Amino acid sequence: MTRLFDSLAIVAGILLLWTGVFEYAGDSAITGPLQTFRFAANLLGRADFWQHAQATLSAFGYALAISAVAGIALGLILGLHRFSGDVAEPMLASLYTIPKVTLYPLMLLVFGLGVSAKVAFGVIHGMIPVILFTLSAVKNIPQVLLRTAKALHLTPMQTATHLLAPAVLPEIISGLRIGFALTFLGVLIGEMFASQRGLGFLIINGINSHDVKRTTAVILIVITASVAANGALLALDRRAHH
Amino acid sequence: MTAEAGAHATLRAVTRTYPGARPVHALGPIDLDLMRGEFFSVVGPSGCGKSTLLDVLAGLSEPTSGEITFEGKPVRGVPDGIGVVFQEDASFPWLSVRDNVAFGLRRMGTDPAEITRRVDYAIGFMGLKDFAHSYPAQLSGGMRQRVCIARTLVLQPRLILLDEPFGALDQQTRLLMGDELLRLWRETSATVLLITHALDEAAMLSDRVGVMSARPGVFIDLVQTNWPRDRDSRIVAEAEFGAVTGRLWGSLRAESMKAIGRAG
Ligand SMILES: Nc1ncnc2c1ncn2[C@@H]1O[C@H](COP(=O)(O)OP(=O)(O)O)[C@@H](O)[C@H]1O
Numbered sequence: 057m058t059r060l061f062d063s064l065a066i067v068a069g070i071l072l073l074w075t076g077v078f079e080y081a082g083d084s085a086i087t088g089p090l091q092t093f094r095f096a097a098n099l100l101g102r103a104d105f106w107q108h109a110q111a112t113l114s115a116f117g118y119a120l121a122i123s124a125v126a127g128i129a130l131g132l133i134l135g136l137h138r139f140s141g142d143v144a145e146p147m148l149a150s151l152y153t154i155p156k157v158t159l160y161p162l163m164l165l166v167f168g169l170g171v172s173a174k175v176a177f178g179v180i181h182g183m184i185p186v187i188l189f190t191l192s193a194v195k196n197i198p199q200v201l202l203r204t205a206k207a208l209h210l211t212p213m214q215t216a217t218h219l220l221a222p223a224v225l226p227e228i229i230s231g232l233r234i235g236f237a238l239t240f241l242g243v244l245i246g247e248m249f250a251s252q253r254g255l256g257f258l259i260i261n262g263i264n265s266h267d268v269k270r271t272t273a274v275i276l277i278v279i280t281a282s283v284a285a286n287g288a289l290l291a292l293d294r295r296a297h298h
Numbered sequence: 299m300t301a302e303a304g305a306h307a308t309l310r311a312v313t314r315t316y317p318g319a320r321p322v323h324a325l326g327p328i329d330l331d332l333m334r335g336e337f338f339s340v341v342g343p344s345g346c347g348k349s350t351l352l353d354v355l356a357g358l359s360e361p362t363s364g365e366i367t368f369e370g371k372p373v374r375g376v377p378d379g380i381g382v383v384f385q386e387d388a389s390f391p392w393l394s395v396r397d398n399v400a401f402g403l404r405r406m407g408t409d410p411a412e413i414t415r416r417v418d419y420a421i422g423f424m425g426l427k428d429f430a431h432s433y434p435a436q437l438s439g440g441m442r443q444r445v446c447i448a449r450t451l452v453l454q455p456r457l458i459l460l461d462e463p464f465g466a467l468d469q470q471t472r473l474l475m476g477d478e479l480l481r482l483w484r485e486t487s488a489t490v491l492l493i494t495h496a497l498d499e500a501a502m503l504s505d506r507v508g509v510m511s512a513r514p515g516v517f518i519d520l521v522q523t524n525w526p527r528d529r530d531s532r533i534v535a536e537a538e539f540g541a542v543t544g545r546l547w548g549s550l551r552a553e554s555m556k557a558i559g560r561a562g
């Protein structure tokens with residue numbers, strides 16, 4: 057009940073802020089809520105919009121798969137190998153904080169325009185948090201659980217599947233949730249810089265051609281979709297954390 | 299009145315030094331015969347090597363020198379028949395109480411009907427019936443420790459090692475848990491080694507109490523209590539109880555001061 061009330065309060069707050077920005081900046085920068093909802097509904101009924109959405113989703117799918125699989129694998133390896141983990145963790149953390157925008161020109165040169173650049177943008181944003189969460193989950197497994205495994209005569213295989221895996225799973229899910237959001241962000245940025253297709257491209261193209269209505273509507277759709285996805289993942293995350 | 303005569307586990311000149319840039323001589327030399335069926339407690343100042351003693355006796359780590367046997371065989375790795383309850387909370391947060399308790403038996407591939415029987419018994423015995431479907435995060439520290447005891451109990455160990463299992467509990471609850479431990483000891487006929495820092499707990503529960511020195515821990519006194527086997531916490535009211543705790547404190551006082559001096 058309070059959850060519902062909180063959500064409603066947040067939505068109301070956003071609408072208020074939106075109206076405020078609209079009043080301040082005028083319709084050369086942003087359209088008002090009502091008009092945007094109407095145009096967004098219209099966009100959702102159009103085939104060319106869905107082609108762009110499809111382009112974004114497929115790039116996002118590849119990027120997320122790479123972030124998740126490679127991120128978890130690297131995190132496990134680094135976490136299990138204590139020394140390399142101790143060396144890698146601060147390096148990854150500082151890599152994570154560098155403004156990745158400085159890498160874009162370089163990445164464009166390497167990957168060119170198109171899907172692979174978008175995917176690469178998604179991966180550089182999304183993979184590091186997955187690695188870091190996995191690594192710290194493995195490193196922080198309580199010693200007493202490993203001693204318990206010995207005391208209960210578990211085989212190495214049983215220790216891995218029945219003890220290590222469930223012990224690290226909640227942290228990995230948290231990492232994936234953050235990786236999910238950042239991968240999506242990376243893909244959208246990639247589309248703004250390095251593509252002629254996708255929702256990111258629609259936004260930047262709308263800005264360049266002063267199509268305020270379309271830009272605002274696409275932003276609304278993107279935000280709504282990512283908030284919904286994040287909400288679902290957060291619920292999963294909470295359940296995993298008992 | 300001890301159950302059967304004879305040593306159940308023996309330690310001969312056992313020491314343990316933690317290697318490292320500055321090696322820590324944590325334990326020993328320790329010589330001890332744990333008698334079959336006895337309730338033996340170890341008291342000693344914190345950091346004196348009590349948990350280290352439990353580790354080597356359980357086969358969780360190797361002694362640096364010396365020999366340990368359990369039921370006549372040298373200890374290499376954790377032997378069948380030894381159950382351990384650790385000082386830290388070792389319950390599995392991702393499993394319900396029931397699944398926690400059944401964990402060891404399931405991994406051993408025990409017959410499901412037998413698992414159900416033993417788990418029901420252990421859950422009932424430890425007073426966990428109303429919490430069987432709860433998760434550890436929903437339980438107090440004391441309840442979680444009961445889960446860990448039940449998880450060990452279902453394996454029907456012949457030697458049970460407990461490392462300060464009631465450390466986090468208040469005095470009254472500790473006395474009652476002590477009664478349950480006595481009941482468990484009587485019903486299973488197991489040999490029990492209990493590590494504790496509470497002198498009254500050691501005095502009330504044990505057939506014998508070993509008093510350890512400050513690190514490196516060696517036994518500086520062994521106190522025999524002569525309680526009847528069907529004792530319970532009410533013996534704290536008896537004069538003999540006061541004499542036992544008094545003797546324990548007499549042995550331990552100087553050592554505890556050393557431990558404090560080292561910390562300060
Ligand atoms: N893994 C370890 N490496 C180095 N020193 C340790 C380790 N474990 C324990 N010690 C040290 O050994 C001593 C005995 O520890 P422990 O057996 O845990 O004491 P107690 O259980 O009596 O409090 C302490 O001084 C502790 O700091």
Ligand SMILES: [Mg+2]
Pocket residue numbers: 348349350385461
């Ligand atoms: Mg200890």
